Amino acid sequence: NAGVTQTPKFQVLKTGQSMTLQCAQDMNHNSMYWYRQDPGMGLRLIYYSASEGTTDKGEVPNGYNVSRLNKREFSLRLESAAPSQTSVYFCASSEALSGYTIYFGEGSWLTVV
Amino acid sequence: DQQVKQNSPSLSVQEGRISILNCDYTNSMFDYFLWYKKYPAEGPTFLISISSIKDKNEDGRFTVFLNKSAKHLSLHIVPSQPGDSAVYFCAASGAGNMLTFGGGTRLMVKP
Numbered sequence: 001n002a003g004v005t006q007t008p009k010f011q012v013l014k015t016g017q018s019m020t021l022q023c024a025q026d027m028n029h030n031s032m033y034w035y036r037q038d039p040g041m042g043l044r045l046i047y048y049s050a051s052e053g054t055t056d057k058g059e060v061p062n063g064y065n066v067s068r069l070n071k072r073e074f075s076l077r078l079e080s081a082a083p084s085q086t087s088v089y090f091c092a093s094s095e096a097l098s099g100y101t102i103y104f105g106e107g108s109w110l111t112v113v
Numbered sequence: 114d115q116q117v118k119q120n121s122p123s124l125s126v127q128e129g130r131i132s133i134l135n136c137d138y139t140n141s142m143f144d145y146f147l148w149y150k151k152y153p154a155e156g157p158t159f160l161i162s163i164s165s166i167k168d169k170n171e172d173g174r175f176t177v178f179l180n181k182s183a184k185h186l187s188l189h190i191v192p193s194q195p196g197d198s199a200v201y202f203c204a205a206s207g208a209g210n211m212l213t214f215g216g217g218t219r220l221m222v223k224p
Contacts (some may be wrong), residue, residue, distance in 0.1 A: 004156075040122075042202065042216035043157070090156050098206050099145045104156035 002026050004105035006091045010110045013081040018055040021076040021108050023091030031094045032074035033058075033102065034066060043090065049074055050097050082113040116140045117205050119215035126222050132190040134218050136203035139184065144207035148177060148188045151200045161188070165207070193222045196222070 013019055020065045025032065034046040045058030051069040063085060065077045074093075080083055089108045094100040117138045126132045135147075144165035146195040149157040163177045163186070166221045170177050190197055200219050206212040 035116060043214045045211075048211065057173065090168075094212070097211050098209050100148060100206075101159050102204075102212050104149075104158045107154070 003089055004103055006089075006105035006108050008108060009106070010109045012113060013021075013078070015081060015083060015112055017081050018079050019081065020078075021089055021110075022073070022081075022090070023075060023105060024073045025091075025093040025103075026072065026101065027093060028071070029093035029095055029103075030071070031097050032068065033092040033094075034074070034076045035062070035090045035092060036060065037088050037090065037107075040046075040069065046076065046089075048097070050094055078110075081110075083112045085110045086110060115216075116143075116168045117202060117203060117213045117215040119201075119218045121218050122216070123219040123221065125139075126193045126220065128195055128222055129224050131199065132188075132193045132220055132222065134188040134201050134203075134220065136186045136188075136215050137184060137198070138205050138213075140184075140205070140207075140209065140210065140213075142183065142208035143205040143213075146179060146186050147204045147212070149202045149204065149214075150197075151202065157202060160201075165195075168182065189221075195222050195224050198222045199215075 004025045030051045034047045035043045047066040049055045052071045091105040092102045093104045148160040148164040151157040199218045203215045
């Protein structure tokens with residue numbers, strides 16, 4: 001059971017480079033999310049997609065863009081990476097935005113030097 | 114303004130004893146509460162949930178208690194095992210609100 005799959009698992013970027021984190025879920029969920037987790041901090045929502053065709057900003061959207069490519073896939077793009085974006089990124093999905101369990105991917109470790 | 118708070122960043126418990134992790138929330142519209150467990154280098158995994166129509170939900174060694182009047186929930190792990198050592202996040206949602214996470218509590222179970 002794949003669940004939520006995100007790639008790459010590890011990435012090192014130079015400041016100013018761009019990259020895209022890919023995420024796919026096979027649970028036919030409507031809602032998808034991107035979170036980041038920094039040392040000593042909880043999970044902070046970057047962007048979310050309530051359903052296919054919609055995206056909205058979360059708590060910390062600056063420096064990121066997202067694309068809900070279809071119902072399965074939700075990508076996160078860093079246009080010009082900054083050291084402050086060094087973090088662990090988690091993609092997640094749920095049946096709907098409210099009242100449902102969110103299921104997470106295994107994480108993507110990103111270092112910006 | 115943090116709507117879900119875990120005031121203890123860490124907790125250390127002896128193997129075999131009870132672990133009690135606490136969580137407070139401020140939004141009275143929340144009606145669905147969850148606990149997640151997170152090991153290093155892995156994504157958070159769903160552990161147990163409770164809806165506001167209940168005050169207790171049990172799953173094996175894990176029990177979640179909900180006190181709606183105090184806007185407080187707790188996770189009890191009995192007996193605690195070394196493999197339970199992880200970061201635990203509580204989360205809440207409801208009334209159209211997305212799941213909101215607390216800051217996490219690191220549990221260390223000593224053999």
